[in-house]
Amino acid sequence: MIYKIRIILDADEDIFRDIEIDASNTLEELHNAITQAFGFLGNEMASFYTCDASWNQDEEIALFDMSDSGSDVRLMNETFLEDLLSVRNPKLIYVYDFMSMWTFFVELADIVKKEDGRAYPNLLFTFGEVPDSPPEKNFKSDRADGEEDDDDIEQHLGNYDDLDFDENWN
Structure with a gap:
């Protein structure tokens, strides 16, 4: 089966690619298709x-x-699309380049039969131009009105000079 997937850049303007795969x-092959697209x-x-x-x-x-030791990290080259993506899920x-945090929303749009003579992955459609730098992220607090944030807490604590502990405690 062939998955038709839309990959949308998390940006104010519409920038997306449609891929058949x-x-x-594996997810590593999808990763390669996304970076190329x-x-x-x-x-x-x-x-x-x-x-x-x-x-x-x-x-x-x-x-x-x-990780330094063998961990339970799931890897792209060991994870197959059909085991992860479905009509129900x-x-x-997708996050590319952790220093820049290019963030994408990946969504399964359709499942179709494989066409003879077509090479996969296949870039079906492109819309919008990718900016030179990743879009700015506006992280918002999940706190409810009336809850204290870090600035409020710092004001309550004051400075640390009055605390009774040795500077060289470690």
Whole structure:
């Protein structure tokens, strides 16, 4: 089966790519298709994240395991699209280049039969031009009105000179 997937850059303007890819491909192959479709070199770290219907991020699926010891990190080259994406779970978040945080919304749009003579992955459609730098992120606090934020807490604490502990405690 062939997955038709729309990849949308998290930006104010509409910038997206539609890709066809074999359901038996790995997330690493989807990663390569996305970087090529958006004109990236593909030499930066990246991760996919599972998410719910409201795009709330969940489990990470990394390009490489960067931990010192063998960990439980799920890897792109070991994770197949057909095991992750379905009509019931059609969404993923993709982050490319952790220094720049290019963030994309990945959504399964359709499942079709493979066409003879067509090479996959296949870039179906492009819309919008990728900016030179990633769009700014506006992170918002989840706190309810009336709750204290870090600035409020610092004002309550004052300075640390009055605290009775040795500077060389470590």
